[in-house]
Amino acid sequence: MEAEVVAVGSELLAGQIANTNARFISEALASVGVVVTQQTSVGDDVGRVERALRDALGRADVVVVSGGLGPTHDDLTREGLAAATRRPLQRRDDLVAALEERFCRMGRTMSPSNLQQADLPEGAVTIENPVGTAPGIFLEHAGRLVYVVPGVPDEMVAMMNGFVLPDLASRGGGAAVVTRTLRVVGIPESDLADRLAPVVGPNVGIYASQGEMRVCLTAPASDAGGLPALVQAVRDLLGPLVYGEGADTLEQVVSDLLRERGLRLAVAESLTGGMLASRLVGVPGASDILLAGYVAYSAAAKIRDLGVPPETIERHGLVSTETAVAMAAGARARAEADVALSTTGEAGPAPAEAPVGRVCVGMAWEGGASAWTFAMGGSREAIRRRTCTYALNRLRLWLLGPTGDSGG
């Protein structure tokens, strides 16, 4: 089965946002063996939406549309789809009732413009929206499958995973390609490419973002049996640089390791300023393993809340391995944690305590402590994000024990 993705939204055409929905949808469709042959973005104009949908329906077996389902006057996907398929819009009483019930439950009054969310082209059915008010739309038209999902990323993802992918998979569509993705951290991208030279080929893709990398391995479904051997070959070449697979996140892997080992964590953050704690709290069940977090951006907070000795700061500076170790030790003692991580550094834009991009990460545990110092480039945000990734990876390698501690 071949698919096209149509994104609706004038903000895409003005360049105000990148079309990350098209990317997610395309990757998701590939995972169930549906090949995307074209992506189109059009603005909030009913004529252009109609034309884009009619063109896509003329070419592809499956059309996934995102955006334009909201309650405002420029949400025109329902109208555009009705026009492209020559099916009249019908207001559904059951959808009106569901909207009223939902607003009532939230203690809000429904505005008249919300009612258009109860309109569907004739013959269409709704796709449940577990996280928002606008239902999605599913329509079989002239042998084509049309799925319309919201433009809000959370809602789009929930609907793709909850309905579109299972539905397509059940139709058994594609000349499927099977894919496995390994998640890698702790090595520069160019070194990773060199390390993977023995297996490199069109079925091995390396993608870097935000200090982490993904190695995507693909095989035709007819040759799926060969994929495990390729995965193993990559794992053998990379060892503990591979932290997970698929949708794993570094914070989730670290949280699982802490839970397995019955260890509880505290974090003390200067330049990352809560981002490290926030990544850990983003994993459900964080209360089991994260005992406390301290954002100690100033010297005073480091001394008061973390017990960093003033003379350590005076002698070595705020951005030093000594201060990082004292921060971690202080957070660990205060929260009565088993292990603690700390970050301190200069994220810019202007140098203050140290050159921009100089970062120290500290770790303290019962009977020991370590710290690492390094320099990195990039924006304030990128420096902070990569510092969190570095700290989480250091903790992961420590939790894996001596065998893990060779991965950088």
Add this chain to the structure above:
Amino acid sequence: MEAEVVAVGSELLAGQIANTNARFISEALASVGVVVTQQTSVGDDVGRVERALRDALGRADVVVVSGGLGPTHDDLTREGLAAATRRPLQRRDDLVAALEERFCRMGRTMSPSNLQQADLPEGAVTIENPVGTAPGIFLEHAGRLVYVVPGVPDEMVAMMNGFVLPDLASRGGGAAVVTRTLRVVGIPESDLADRLAPVVGPNVGIYASQGEMRVCLTAPASDAGGLPALVQAVRDLLGPLVYGEGADTLEQVVSDLLRERGLRLAVAESLTGGMLASRLVGVPGASDILLAGYVAYSAAAKIRDLGVPPETIERHGLVSTETAVAMAAGARARAEADVALSTTGEAGPAPAEAPVGRVCVGMAWEGGASAWTFAMGGSREAIRRRTCTYALNRLRLWLLGPTGDSGG
């Protein structure tokens, strides 16, 4: 002038990368008054490239194509453009010579496949590539302007800035459009649409993401004088719901207000887990205004680090306005801050302390305290993000004083 952007590359369709080139090109074209009406991505298939270009040439005055100009067998944009315009490809001796010269200068041998980079459709001219080997292509065809730039972002940007934008500007093409964006928070999207009914029209766009909204106002450059009046009309309708313009962020506006008033902040976070502090630390100069942050996810941390009385938690629960106030008061006292914010709530996925989506935000200042409780839907991440936005907005309204505190 209306333009379409065509991106060529199978990696876009596999969802392996986001189409950030289309975003850059669209924003750049808007800056010279050329309106983008459609973006299309197609794979490295000569038939599909040909069809996408022919379709775009049938609709738009200007077509900007990115990608598919490299030296490998899957770089097919030259062939696709030749087919779409029915102009034969011609090998240009001057381009062969330039390639040879360039490879010689780099001390590398030119491979035969590089020679295809010397092929151009009849009538086309090259666009200089200051940072790579592949020249771009410019072609006037049947009254349309076609610009082909490389897919490598650096090279694309260099060519857009060095040739495409100046060339379009010199043609005086655009019925240029001027844009202003107002940033809004504290009202549901559908209510915002109703509130803006008096000014609504095709020049007023409303975009929601992550609990905030943008109101984009546009006017033709010829009528740019009318834009300030429209901006003022929207500001009059929305009052303090408008927190900023353009690239302003809520955390930056709040930081500026704190700094103006000489006030210093502490934050105490349960469900947001550092995300609130992290947003504030993301603004350069945060050390002036953020004295400390406490991530107190467990009851024990709330009691130990924030001095929340155990009986408050016992009597009212972890997710209560009483606990939120005690957390804010505790953080304020501990950090010796002027004002403090707190968050507590149940972000899910499973209910533990309270129903999923129930959130309390607290604020404490000298001589006073407030708290708000509300329910919201969405993913764990969305609930946490919108809680931060809500808390920042509460602080903003408090900083604005009594006149600001009507905006919800």
